Amino acid sequence: MPKQESCRIAKQEKLTDTVFKLTLLSPFVSQTAKPGQFVNVRVCNDYDPLLRRPISIHQVSKKDKTIQLLYEVVGKGTEILSSLKTGTSIDILGPLGNGFPIDKNTKNHILVGGGMGIAPLLFLASQLKGNVEIIIGASSKSKIYCANEMRKLSDKLIITTDDGSLGEKGFVSDSLSTNITDYDLRYSVIYACGPHAMLEAVAHIARKNKVPCQLSMEAYMACGIGTCMGCVVKTVSGYKKVCDDGPVFDAKEIIWD
Amino acid sequence: MGLETEIAGIKLKNPVMVASGTFGYGKEPAQFIDLNQLGAIVTKTITLEPREGNAPPRIVETPSGMLNSIGLQNKGIQDFVDNVIPFLAKIKTPVIVNIAGDSPEQYAKLAKILSQEPTVKGLELNISCPNVKKGGMQFGIDPSATADLVKSVRKATKLPLIVKLSPNVTDITAIAKAAEQAGADAISLINTLLGMSIDINTHQFRLGAKTGGLSGPAIKPVAVRMVWQVAQVVKIPIIGIGGIMTGADAIEFFLAGASAIQIGTGNFVDPQTPIRVINEIKDYLTKRNISNLQSIIGKAI
Secondary structure, three states: OOEEEEEEEEEEEEOOOOEEEEEEEOOOHHHHOOOOOEEEEEOOOOOOOOOOEEEEOOEEEOOOOEEEEEEEOOOHHHHHHHHOOOOOEEEEEEEEOEOOOOOOOOOEEEEEEEHHHHHHHHHHHHOOOOEEEEEEEEOOHHHOOOHHHHHHOOOEEEEEEOOOOOOEEOOHHHHHHHHHHHOOHHHEEEEEEOOHHHHHHHHHHHHHOOOOEEEEOOOOOOOOOOOOOOOEEEEOOEEEEOOOOOEEEEHHHEOOO | OEOOEEEOOEEEOOOEEEOOOOOOOOOOHHHOOOHHHOOEEEEEEEOOOOEOOOOOOOEEEEOOEEEEOOOOOEOHHHHHHHHHHHHHOOOOOOEEEEEOOOOHHHHHHHHHHHHOOOOEEEEEEEOOOOOOOOOOHHHHOOHHHHHHHHHHHHHHOOOOEEEEOOOOOOOHHHHHHHHHHOOOOEEEEOOOEEEEOEEOOOOEEOOOOOEEEEEOHHHHHHHHHHHHHHHOOOOOOEEEEOOOOOHHHHHHHHHHOOOEEEEOOHHHHOOOHHHHHHHHHHHHHHHOOOOEHHHHOOOOO
8 A cells, every 4th residue: 555755765866868867765665565566756846847756666775774766857847856866855656656566476577668669667577486588779879778787687688779789780679570489488577668669569579479478558647546547558348447456457458559 | 724615515625626527536545645644635526428539649748838639538427336336335435426417417417327426526627628529618618508407417416516518618607507597506716728839840630639728837827817807697505626836726716706626737737735735725714814715706806
């Protein structure tokens, strides 16, 4: 069950001009969060921006009682968030949503992340047992984050960039499509997070190769807790809420328009 | 401290209610606040049959506000009776159920079904949803359509009837008077203002349904003005709604003539909003040595 928590900022790291890693002292969420869950962050006490910002949990440290959020400045809300200094406190709701289901019998975990979609995959990778293969991609080299951390947590890491400035040239879905034949598909699961088009491509590859696939979906949200019905995606059983039916859905459930 | 107030014969321990569509059926907010502290709970709109709702995106943030185009997504009255009422029955706070339909007959049928449920202390008629083609605002923008609807529901139930008005009208006083004459016990206002937002990069509408309802602090002055207008023409109690985030906001509505208020979008911003508003109203009255909330209602008129 989620809680409302006032969290002191332990660290605000600027990774690039627009991407930041925020470390929050969060006694509750750090102990209860599961990979794939998110927190809904109030970035200011004013009314503009009005709504909270849903941000996936990038990493947790139970020992330090901290959680980390990896986020990109894309508008006023994230801009304010990036300006907050160490020591200030922010109000969060969490942990929210359902995380990635982790099946003990899965022997081969394939993690696919595009752009900022890599954020929840680090936490996920840290919780997996068995063979972990990670494919992360972005438009170019400067937009690849946490490759070193990902490498440490994986048996194999593939990096793709649209412009070929780092790793394989192309999309993560191209790489998945090429490499999937090498994987032992009997006990494999694909977990993916990233832009809508990427998730659709990954879902298609998973279906074609008959591999179970879990997708972390995104949508504009208001409440984040399941009351407003604002953040829906189309599924085989009607519109489902990203915030509390998801954000992780079985790829077979999603209807792509 | 006299925070008690009465709406449509329903006694409330304080004047802070939560608005339909912003609180679900209470289950999720109960993770963050004690529902028994609220004045009343108004549940998300229920229709006879399940409704799928509108195509996403359904939410857009706007300056000091937001647009929504949910489209009354709900599982229908049967699911509500079977699966939601047992939860609501455990709460001490009065439960008011918001209903909508395509025709006066559908509203009446819903009222009849809900009259059998002792947990339901009152009904709020949604005649003001801007996000559905049928059954919503169509009844709330014409005085005679409002009157016909209220009359047919009045015949179907003895439950207190609150009529929720739309601000998307030329003369809200005519609608309010029509509702009162047709037998409404109270009026709540305002529902959301019809709005639109366009992405200048993609040239696309930001909402799947193109238009949506504007809510939040941005609409508060419009809501206060409309409460003040309606307060001058009806004798039945008024519930003020529109961008209330603080006790000070609520006091404005009381001074304009509201006997109670509802917190809507404020629930999304901070689940504690209704509790904080109750405390801030208390502080306001205490600081000014006002012993009773009733003594400030309509004071600005």
